[in-house]
Amino acid sequence: MKIAVFSTCQYDRDFLERFNTGHDLTFFDAPLTMQTVALTQGFTAVCIFVNDHADAPVLSQLSANGVGLIVLRCAGFNNVDLPQAAALGIKVLRVPAYSPEAVAEHAMAMILTLNRKTHKAYNRVREGNFSLEKLMGFNLHGCKVALIGTGNIGKAFYRILKGFGCVITAYDPFPDPVLQSEGLTYSSLESALSDAEIVSLHCPLTDDTHHMINAESLKLFCKGAMLINTSRGALIATADVIEALKTGQLGYLGMDVYEQEGELFFHNLSEDVIQDDLIARLISFPNVLITSHQGFFTREAMEQIATITFQNVDAFAAGGILKNQLIPQ
Known part of the structure; x- marks a missing residue:
């Protein structure tokens, strides 16, 4: 053909x-x-x-x-x-x-990087700065994680989280009986997000999931929580997430996707002025990690x-x- x-x-x-x-x-x-x-x-x-x-x-x-x-x-x-x-x-x-493991492993890499600030430590040491100030993280063991979506990637991510000893609650309209037999608890979206310390999105973009993370749902998170999105950019309302970062309601953000990524991702724009004000604002935050749809790339x-x-x-x-x-x- x-x-x-x-x-x-x-x-x-x-x-x-x-x-x-x-x-x-x-x-x-x-x-x-x-x-x-x-x-x-x-x-x-x-x-x-x-x-x-x-x-x-x-x-x-x-x-x-x-x-x-x-x-x-x-x-x-x-x-x-x-x-x-x-x-x-x-x-x-x-x-x-x-290889759903590829995306699941990238999601975990984002969590570890944001949490333990290895990207900042790498740059510090290269400049001769061996201070530990402002590099403190938290234990993932015992951390409450909301797993949103348990398809192939969500399933692989669940097993990684389980290995770290996290306390995991999932939301999916179609619970996976295999994961339930392995001990995964399903609940409503609101219950899963309630007081979650880490929220990781692994669901498709549909009319029902469009902007599912917004000003209202962000209020359910534990204050200072981490949000990871390796699925589709439009699952989150970017302006609402920026506001949550500014107030401290959201403490960390890891994005491998972005709602308006079409004009940005997969291109070298290092010599250009970025015209997208939302992503320019996100890049300015010290607690935001953005990769350009790299999760699948193994x-x-x-x-x-x-x-x-x-x-x-x-x-x-x-x-x-x-x-x-x-x-x-």
């Missing part, structure tokens, strides 16, 4: 070329948007990532250009209008799981993403069972 691959960096090209099962790939650095959809003329499929746009206008143009397949090289699909794709006869397939995850992406393409080309197809609810 002739596939247009959008939002590619060199590492995407390296892995996709290595695991290609015989398809004709054309790589574009640019994201898929209404401004770039014309590039899909002559292609039968497009391969997209988290910040590409497959809304109704883009999908209509894809269909007009003869594209019948969208393969997501990620698990999240909030950037695709599934009902419109179905109406146009465009199949949408995703990578439902690609060798094992990239190999699985490429492998499953081509399994999806091959199944479509062969008229086989599309086990990873997304069906509108």
Whole structure:
């Protein structure tokens, strides 16, 4: 099949070329948007990532250009209008799981970094400053953690937290019986957040979860709590989180995703003036750690993403069972 691959960096090209099962790939650095959809003329499929746009206008143009397949090289699909794709006869397939441990381990790395301030200690020592002032952390053993979402990544994160001896309460509309058998307690969202010292988000972005962390829900946290988001940026209302950081209601913030990340993440903007005032304000806080959608980025995850992406393409080309197809609810 002739596939247009959008939002590619060199590492995407390296892995996709290595695991290609015989398809004709054309790589574009640019994201898929209404401004770039014309590039899909002559292609039968497009391969997209988290910040590409497959809304109704883009999908209509894809269909007009003869594209019948969208393969997501990620698990999240909030950037695709599934009902419109179905109406146009465009199949949408995703990578439902690609080393969930990668994201779970990154979430724990953010917690440890914020807590024990290893990033600050590293810079201090390089400058000859061996003082321990302002580097005090807290024990994770016995710490109350609210685990929001217990899918593949949440499950992997739960087991890491359990190894640290944390006291974990989970919220998920669909409790996992395996985790319950391992001792995980589920509750309502409000109960899970109540007096939580660490809140970690591992859920998809839907109408129900959009801005689930906001001014009201932040009041439920233990004062000075830590919030970690490695899922989707729009799970949190950024302006409300900034206010909570200013008042001290929120003591730490770790973000691997950001609601307006599309113009920022995966790009080198070191010589530019950042135009996004919200993220500029967040960067200014000493108790905020931001990484640019790095959680998935391990060798094992990239190999699985490429492998499953081509399994999806091959199944479509062969008229086989599309086990990873997304069906509108």
